[in-house]
Amino acid sequence: MKVLVPVKRVVDYNVKVRVKSDGSGVDIANVKMSMNPFDEIAIEEGVRLREKGVATEVIAVSCGVVQCQETLRTAMAIGADRAILVETTEELQPLAVAKLLKALVDKEQPGLVILGKQAIDDDCNQTGQMLAALANLPQATFASKIEVADGFANVTREVDGGLETLRVKLPAVVTADLRLNEPRYVTLPNIMKAKKKQMDVLKPADLGVDIKSHLKTLKVSEPPKRGAGIKVPDVATLVAKLKNEAKVI
Amino acid sequence: MSDASKALVIAEHDNAGIRPATFNVVTAASQLGGSVDVLVAGSASGGAATAAAAISGVAKVIHADGDLFAHGLAENVAAQVLSLAPGYSHILFAATASGKNIAPRVAAKLDVGQISDIIKIDSPDTFERPIYAGSAIATVQSLDAIKVITVRTTGFDPAPASGGSAAIESLTPVANAGMSTFVGSEIARNDRPELTFAKIIVSGGRALGSSEKFNELLTPLADKLGAALGASRAAVDAGYAPNDWQVGQTGKIVAPQLYIAIGISGAIQHLAGMKDSKVIVAINKDAEAPIFSVADFGLEQDLFTAVPELVAAL
Numbered sequence: 103m104k105v106l107v108p109v110k111r112v113v114d115y116n117v118k119v120r121v122k123s124d125g126s127g128v129d130i131a132n133v134k135m136s137m138n139p140f141d142e143i144a145i146e147e148g149v150r151l152r153e154k155g156v157a158t159e160v161i162a163v164s165c166g167v168v169q170c171q172e173t174l175r176t177a178m179a180i181g182a183d184r185a186i187l188v189e190t191t192e193e194l195q196p197l198a199v200a201k202l203l204k205a206l207v208d209k210e211q212p213g214l215v216i217l218g219k220q221a222i223d224d225d226c227n228q229t230g231q232m233l234a235a236l237a238n239l240p241q242a243t244f245a246s247k248i249e250v251a252d253g254f255a256n257v258t259r260e261v262d263g264g265l266e267t268l269r270v271k272l273p274a275v276v277t278a279d280l281r282l283n284e285p286r287y288v289t290l291p292n293i294m295k296a297k298k299k300q301m302d303v304l305k306p307a308d309l310g311v312d313i314k315s316h317l318k319t320l321k322v323s324e325p326p327k328r329g330a331g332i333k334v335p336d337v338a339t340l341v342a343k344l345k346n347e348a349k350v351i
Numbered sequence: 352m353s354d355a356s357k358a359l360v361i362a363e364h365d366n367a368g369i370r371p372a373t374f375n376v377v378t379a380a381s382q383l384g385g386s387v388d389v390l391v392a393g394s395a396s397g398g399a400a401t402a403a404a405a406i407s408g409v410a411k412v413i414h415a416d417g418d419l420f421a422h423g424l425a426e427n428v429a430a431q432v433l434s435l436a437p438g439y440s441h442i443l444f445a446a447t448a449s450g451k452n453i454a455p456r457v458a459a460k461l462d463v464g465q466i467s468d469i470i471k472i473d474s475p476d477t478f479e480r481p482i483y484a485g486s487a488i489a490t491v492q493s494l495d496a497i498k499v500i501t502v503r504t505t506g507f508d509p510a511p512a513s514g515g516s517a518a519i520e521s522l523t524p525v526a527n528a529g530m531s532t533f534v535g536s537e538i539a540r541n542d543r544p545e546l547t548f549a550k551i552i553v554s555g556g557r558a559l560g561s562s563e564k565f566n567e568l569l570t571p572l573a574d575k576l577g578a579a580l581g582a583s584r585a586a587v588d589a590g591y592a593p594n595d596w597q598v599g600q601t602g603k604i605v606a607p608q609l610y611i612a613i614g615i616s617g618a619i620q621h622l623a624g625m626k627d628s629k630v631i632v633a634i635n636k637d638a639e640a641p642i643f644s645v646a647d648f649g650l651e652q653d654l655f656t657a658v659p660e661l662v663a664a665l
Contacts (some may be wrong), residue, residue, distance in 0.1 A: 118619060119483045128487050140601075196455070197464050220601060224482050226467045231425065231455035240530035241425055243452045246594065256534060260594055261448040262547070266536035268424070274531075280584075280601060281594055316464025320477065321490040328626055331647035337660040340632065340650050348630045348647065350551070350609040351576060351665070 103213030103250075103272070105148040105157045107182065108203055109141040109164050111173040112223040125321045137173045140218025142180070144278040146285040147216050147248060149181030156250045157214070159183045163206055165199050167191055171301065178296035179288040185301045190313065192306075196224075198313035200232035205309035207237050212273060214255065219244050219277040230277035240270035244279040356385030356475045358441040360409075361432060363449055364391060364399035369406070371548045372445035374509035377406050379502045380443050381510065382472045386410040388439075389517070392431045392524070394421035400519050407514035417524035422533035423449055429456035430525045436461055436497060440475070446501040446604075447547070454501050463495035470506030484600040484623040504547065505606035505627050539593065546596065549579030551609045554598055554625070557585035558614025558635070558654060565591040568658045569613065575665045581605065581625075583615045599624035614654045617642025634658065 162177035174185035234241035242257035444450030582592035610628035633646035
């Protein structure tokens with residue numbers, strides 16, 4: 103069984119992004135870029151499935167600019183066997199990415215597609231579910247555990263209030279939540295090995311996919327600032343303030 | 352705003368009644384200016400349909416009842432929504448685990464973009480939503496005829512649960528997609544208010560040091576205040592609190608009347624989940640902790656002495 107794992111190149115989670123003064127977006131020139139943390143978890147899960155003998159091959163995919171090759175090399179250093187870049191400089195929204203992935207699912211016929219549940223830049227939380235819809239596959243989102251056997255996956259999901267387990271018939275789409283696993287550290291020998299692994303580069307047109315935008319960003323602005331309040335010297339003052347000033351207790 | 356909008360709200364419910372997030376979504380839908388219908392897709396869900404009909408501002412409740420909806424499986428609920436979609440200009444879900452699971456499936460089948468996590472409606476096609484963990488607010492315009500939206504509940508007040516008298520229309524459920532089956536769930540039952548809708552939240556961080564200390568210190572405080580318990584990612588990662596207590600960018604987004612952050616340093620990802628709280632209290636012995644930059648009242652003290660003192664003083 104092949105496992106397909108899409109990965110996104112995003113602004114590193116430690117970077118505090120700044121809104122551009124003309125309101126056209128956030129300034130990502132010269133900031134550190136990394137693999138979306140949830141996608142790293144997805145890759146790790148795919149590699150673990152191969153190490154357990156459940157999967158035969160893990161294919162990492164990224165859609166976007168040429169620099170996404172770095173992200174794919176990282177995925178292969180974690181352990182993905184090969185990579186596909188769908189290269190474009192156009193803005194890609196989740197629906198467009200889902201369509202590109204659908205075309206690759208048709209081509210590669212994976213038994214499982216594992217994606218991060220959400221990208222930490224646009225915070226959309228859409229692509230996995232959209233891919234499942236377009237490919238007409240079952241979905242199990244926000245996974246904290248995946249067990250594959252006999253053509254099915256039992257997936258434990260993080261839902262409001264706790265956990266639930268679904269059984270989905272393969273092929274299926276699963277999205278990874280934070281606690282599915284802890285991705286391994288990438289070692290230097292594995293980085294070197296990753297450089298020799300196969301990477302195919304395609305264009306959206308090669309897949310016959312229309313990547314037009316469905317949403318237009320009119321403006322990006324700073325959120326309202328919340329000012330710091332005051333420091334209180336002791337618990338008694340805190341309780342008095344909450345009771346008499348803020349009136350919240 | 353345009354009176355041409357026709358909005359369909361997908362209710363969140365437990366079959367017997369409507370879950371609170373739905374009330375906020377009804378408010379968002381009402382702000383579009385046109386009519387608001389509610390879909391209740393459930394199993395033995397007459398109670399939920401009746402409750403939906405009583406929500407102020409709802410024109411019609413569409414009630415689809417069948418076993419296939421017993422566990423809210425995305426494939427089945429999405430199919431039911433799609434059967435109704437052509438009649439609507441806007442389809443709105445709560446940005447909860449359930450809404451986030453189903454909405455994109457609907458959007459993709461309709462070949463439309465989805466607008467996630469809206470916090471404000473500027474016009475029937477233009478919405479504001481946070482990006483980069485709330486570090487920026489994007490104003491986005493939908494270019495599609497049908498707008499599929501998830502609503503961040505903290506951005507909209509709840510619609511009154513009573514006062515409405517909508518007609519309930521029964522609908523024959525779609526066929527079971529049979530793609531996935533529900534195996535089981537572990538939902539923690541307790542008497543505390545639900546985290547997302549609690550008026551007061553007591554939230555703990557890694558500084559609590561252990562799961563025992565987390566419970567020993569925070570439970571009495573939460574009990575005294577009738578508060579829900581929350582946690583930072585660091586505390587959840589360390590195993591001090593269950594996963595679904597995590598407040599932040601990728602966890603729960605909350606905006607209670609009072610948020611008490613105890614031993615939480617205040618990473619941007621955590622602030623993203625709670626900075627719209629009305630009053631924020633931070634208790635932390637590190638004077639430089641970023642949480643103080645958003646706290647209305649900061650107490651720079653060792654939490655192990657401050658929290659018991661606070662419990663005693665209430």
